[in-house]
Amino acid sequence: MKIWSIANQKGGVGKTTTTISLAGLLSQRGCRCLLVDADPHGSLSVYLGNDPDTQETGLYQLFHMEGEYQKYNVQQQILSTDFENIDLLPASTAMAALDRQMGTKQGKGLALSKALKCLSEDYDYVLIDCPPQLGILMVNALAVCNELLVPVQTEFLALKGLERMVHTLHMIMQSRNTVLSYTVIPTLFDRRTKASRGALEVLQEQYQENLWPSVIPVDTQFREASLRGMPLSMLAPKTRGIVAYQHLLSYLLGEVEQTEPVAEQR
Ligand SMILES: Nc1ncnc2c1ncn2[C@@H]1O[C@H](COP(=O)(O)OP(=O)(O)O)[C@@H](O)[C@H]1O
Ligand SMILES: [Mg+2]
Incomplete structure (x- = not known):
């Protein structure tokens, strides 16, 4: 079971869209x-x-869950969805109180890790859509994942958010005493705007080693898919946004050395 966290302390950068898009594509591959x-x-x-x-x-x-995490109890928290091969461990508004409730409780950073251990036979991929704040939920997500994906909107304000995210990651790696690799994913790229092109240049200069060498373009179909509650790959498999996520998935799975730059970038 591979665990990917999708995180950035900035909102509106495409975290949820990346999570659902990759899940749609993985599920269609039978994962x-x-x-x-x-x-x-x-x-x-x-x-x-x-x-x-x-x-x-x-x-x-x-x-x-006090004490032992039992497979049965953990499975009870999971919902099936309308889509084959996609299950959901849902959020509730009550989660906003977790930081306060858990306080200094021992092991609070490993709750998700303990729970997911019980499910290692049940899933091929776990994708964690992170909140935009650093708190107990983000710490749990970063503690458990094998791979961190950091979507970054290609505009200048978002670059600051990326700096903050990388800083958080370094802090957590120090406390975990491990190295976690991360991949920066330029999102909402619009070739026609100077802001998008400029931000991409900065990413290429400053994050070269961790940068996915392509972009997710702006595609209005994402909104349509969210209105319909479907992964976009199931609604419009050929739309350019999904073609880009397909390239990203191949890259993350190590199927290609270098993804073809998408048309928008040329
Ligand atoms: N590549 C894209 N093209 C067009 N709209 C997008 C794209 N990615 C995300 N969006 C839209 O931008 C908004 C914010 O995206 P979302 O994934 O919810 O961000 P986050 O989870 O980081 O807050 C949503 O309305 C979403 O539909
Ligand atoms: Mg979101």
Whole structure:
């Protein structure tokens, strides 16, 4: 089971879109995916038809399981979705109180890790959609993942957010005493704007080693897919946004050395 966290301390950069898009593509390849909605706003849960205000099972409950994490108890928190091979560990608004509730409790950073260990036979991929704040949920997500994906909107303000995220990552790596690799994913790229092109140049200069060498373009179909509550690959498999996510997935799976730059970049 591979665990990928999708994180950036800035909102609106494409974290949830990246999570659902990659899950759609992985599920269509026959991979069993578990999506973890670690954002108290619950956008991913809403996307998949759940209401975080009334949700009574999910990630929140995992933090309140006293003692041993048992497979059965963890599985009870998971919902199936309308899509084959995609399950959801939903968010609830109550998660916003977790930092306060957990306080200095021992092991609070490893709740998700302990829970996911029980599921290692059940899924091929776990994708964790992170909240835009550094707190217990983000710490759990970074502690458990094998791979960190950092979507960054190609505009100048977002670059600052990336700096903050990389700083957080270094702090967590120090406390974990491990090295976690991360991949920066330029998103919402619009070749026609100077802001997009300029931001991409900065990313190429400053994050070259960790940068996916292509971009996710702006594609209005993402909004359409979210309105319909479907992964975009199931609604419009050929649209340029999904073609770009397909390239990204191949890259992440090590199927290609170097992805072809998408047309927008040329
Ligand atoms: N490549 C894209 N093209 C067009 N719209 C996008 C793209 N990626 C994300 N969006 C839209 O931008 C908004 C923010 O994206 P979202 O994935 O929710 O960001 P985050 O989870 O980081 O807050 C959403 O309305 C989403 O549909
Ligand atoms: Mg989100």
